[in-house]
Amino acid sequence: MKNFLKVMLLVLPVLLFGCDAFAPIKKNQTDSDIEFGKLRKVDQKLIDQWVTEQKYSKVLGSLESVPGAERSEKDRVQIEEIQKLAEEYEIQQSEAIEKLYSKGYRLQALKQAEEALNNYSDGTRLWVIKEKIKQQHANYIREVESQILLAKGEWLLQSPPLYKELLSANPGNKDLIIESKQVTGDSIATAARLTVLGIYALSTDQIELAEQRLTMANALHPTSENITALARLDKLSHEKIVKQREVDQVQQEIKRRVESKKRVEVQRKRQEKEQKESTRLVETIYHSLARGELMEAQNQIRELENTFENNSDILRLQDSLYKLIAKEVDTLLVEGNELYGNGQIEKAKVVWESALKLDPDNVKINRRIKRAKQVLTRLRELQNK
Secondary structure, eight states: OHHHHHHHHHHHHHHHHOGGGOGGGSTTOOGGGOBTTBOOOOOHHHHHHHHHTTOHHHHHHHHTTSOGGGOOHHHHHHHHHHHHHHHHHHHHHHHHHHHHHHTTOHHHHHHHHHHHHHHOTTOHHHHHHHHHHHHHHHHHHHHHHHHHHHHHHHHHHHHHHHHHHHHHHSTTOHHHHHHHHHHHHHHHHHHHHHHHHHHHHHHTTOHHHHHHHHHHHHHHOOOHHHHHHHHHHHHHHHHHHHHHHHHHHHHHHHHHHHHHHHHHHHHHHHHHHHHHHHHHHHHHHHHHHHTTOHHHHHHHHHHHHHHOTTOTTHHHHHHHHHHHHHHHHHHHHHHHHHHHHTTOHHHHHHHHHHHHHHOTTOHHHHHHHHHHHHHHHHHHHHHHO
16 A cells, blocks of 8 residues: 555656656656655756746646645745746736737637646636637627628528519529529528527627527528517517616616706805805905994995895994994084184085085085085185185
8 A cells, every 4th residue: 555655646746747747757856856745846947947938837736746734945935936927927918818809819819818728727817818708709700600691681582582583584494493492491591590699699688689680580581489589589678678768767867866966066165155255245344344444334335235135244234334424424524513613614625525425315414515615616706806
């Protein structure tokens, strides 16, 4: 039993890696490289050669053939390094393969994917890309075949009436009879293949392609299989329309909500902006009132009324302004009266005119200004005499 195990340990690398893996036949490999219960990998030169050739499956298979607990630190480090190289190789090959396929080199891309997997069979991404390319390539072949069959179907649909007309003009022509029968056979075969392709399109939810293929097949040669497929096509088309209508309704509702949200947000921002501007204007008015700039404050209050008519500060500001104006007007009236009494008619008139600007409808001020003007006119007349 012990000898059998030794033999199996020697034979196993050959089964896994071919004759290159049979380390004992290498001249630069000693008996100490192989011990019972501790299988040594192939020599380093061969590993380096495989790394150069990017045959990472062979390299990793050789290095990992030694049980983990019995691997040297050097082997563990080397496995990690090779694994990184293999992963970089997988990324580089995946990108190159996808680029090839996108440019239309389908067979070349598929061949490169197979070669890459031979070099690194653990590459999950490579397996996915290969299966993806195979599926896309198969779909491409079906599509081209379908286009050919559809074009042939158009020709076959137009041929029977023409052959019938020829046979009526030359009924004994055997070649025409054979060709006419061949058209019938071709129609049946073409319809059968289009039916298969149409059913496949249905299974992959390609409704438009399925409709093209099945409709042409039915026109060439109706069969129960084709009729059943067309009925299924009608059902799927109806379901698709209903589903699309539901999707459209959901999208419209989402759009309506988004637009409503946008309107609310716009209105909120506008209100915030108006509130900010009105607050600034109200503060400015208070400052003008505090500095006694009553005319400026009056103009600012008008601006506030015109721009922000619903502002809650308007009435309070107006009341404060009216009180200050009344007080200022009384002060100016008294000052004007004193100047007038002292014979300073022109200065009194100027003071009263300042008061009138604050209170244009004040009757008392208007009378005083009128009287001052009359006196000044009389004085000028006397001076001229």
